[in-house]
Amino acid sequence: MRWFFLALLTIGICLGISDPARGQTELHIAEPQVTYTFGSTLIIETEINSEIPIQKVTVLLQPEGATQNIAGDASLSPPNQVIFTLDLTKNPIPVFSHILFTYQIALENGETITSEVFEFDYADNRFPWQSLATEEFEIYWYDGDTQFGQAILNAAYEGLARISDQISVPDPEKITYYVYASAQELQSTLQISSQISTWIAGHTDPSSGVILVSIPPGPAQSVEIKRQVPHELTHVLLYQKLGEDYDKLPNWLNEGLASTAEVFPNPDYPLLLERAYEQDILIPIADLCRSFPIDAANFQLAYAESASFTWYLLGEFGNPDMEALIAAYADGLECDRGAEVALGNTLAELERDWRRTNFNESLLRSSVMGALPWMIVLAALLLPTLGLYITDTIRHRQEKR
Ligand SMILES: [Zn+2]
Structure with a gap:
């Protein structure tokens, strides 16, 4: 999907933008400024300078991992300001996803020009994340000291060693953990971004390598770290081993x-x-x-x-x-x-x-259980015959008396 989108955009760039040799309009787009509050409002501001007056600007967003694009019109304020505002409560975007976006600029001469592709990361910015990183893993958490982050990192390596004992897995490619301090906070995050959450403490998107876990403070914390961190890592490594076949x-x-x-x-x-x-x-x-x-x-x-x-x-x-x-x-x-x-x-x-x-x-119980359906069928077949035999015998005995 992403490649298809990129291919489309590439075609757009080749056909539309900054190609005066082909008689098309030249315009310049300033680097867009992206600001948002997770689950609330997204604002993308830029300045577009064009020789021909601009009639309309549409923004197309492609969140990674989402099945649908989001499109909306930007507001234009003279001389060249373009502001796109998105209500994230009505258009939820998957949390911690990478977003690609383009501008489609309709000019007053009837021309439509598609911009180059811009991008940004959409994170849950309601929390003051701290972080630790190695070549294989990035760990983000907001409740706990550096020791806590280090414990998560250690558990990831411990998990990697255990998984590698069971099956062959590739070297981890940039796997990111976001550690929430409670299952409620994690589930509220998933609900805000319209991602499913039922009875779970963790959530993993194996294709993007993003892992969300919830590990509350308390006596069970170190046990939970060593349970959840390796568990979710396995899903990502299985995806990195199998690619799309992971779903099979x-x-x-x-x-x-x-x-x-x-x-x-x-x-x-x-x-x-x-x-x-x-x-x-x-x-x-x-x-x-x-x-x-x-x-x-x-x-x-x-x-x-x-x-x-x-x-x-x-x-x-x-x-x-x-x-x-x-x-x-x-x-x-x-x-x-x-x-x-x-x-x-x-x-x-x-x-x-x-x-x-x-x-x-026991072997007996297991074979009896296995044979049970057949025994019922057999009994159903034999019962009428058995019944006839019994009535017949009784009648014979009565006749002999
Ligand atoms: Zn699982």
Whole structure:
């Protein structure tokens, strides 16, 4: 999309601007000044000098990661001032995105000229961000001292080492963390910019390498750092490994790998899994391929199962087979077929083995459970015959008396 937009703009520049040889109007645009308050108002000011009077100026904005462009007319005030104002409550822009924009200038002689491409970064500027940076990572936070920022940076490197133990990943390319001080503040940010947020502490845009996490102060802080920072990093590294094919990974594998990278995994998972097993409400792994349930209880269970199932596969099959599994899915194989091709077992067989190992499920229970649907069918077929046989025997006995 971005390339398409850039290509269009490039064509615009070639055709329209500053080409007196072709008889087109020369004009000059001063470097635009961008100011905004996150989620409120965006103002872009510039000066445009043109030989021919300007009739109208339209601004076209292309936020990275957004599906739609934003277009609006700028106001003109003589002699050459052009002010574009955008109400961000009505036209939300994804937070921490890179924005490209151009001017389309309609002149009184009927000519329309497209300007060169300008750009700016749209950040959540409601907070006084502090920062730390290395070649691989940039860390931004607003609540805490330098030690806190350093702890985030350390956890990113620790996570990188753990992920690299499980699967091969490329060297990180400029991955940026924004650390919010509470889940509420993070979720308000996502709501303001109209990005989805449900039951989450973190939000990652793997394609742009921007990670948002919420880590409140308090006794659990260091544990949360070592859980969330490596988890979100895995999503970005998987994207940097697979590119657009990242979206083809089954949810359980994507979230499972991210969970196995956590230095301190969620302590609630083992109990949650055990209870779900006892109540026979474990979600079939096949149901976790494309999406996760959205209700809070099952959402957590989906994560717990994905983590446990992925741990099981990593232990059972090791790196080369897991690489083959990731590659099979990235090639576009369906959830079940990918497992069969890479690991030689159907997803259902792998799930049965995982349940048996993880919950000490006896072979008998597992085979009885597996055969249960057939037993019901068989019983349904046999019952009428059995009933007839019994009535017949009774009648015979009565007749013999
Ligand atoms: Zn995740």
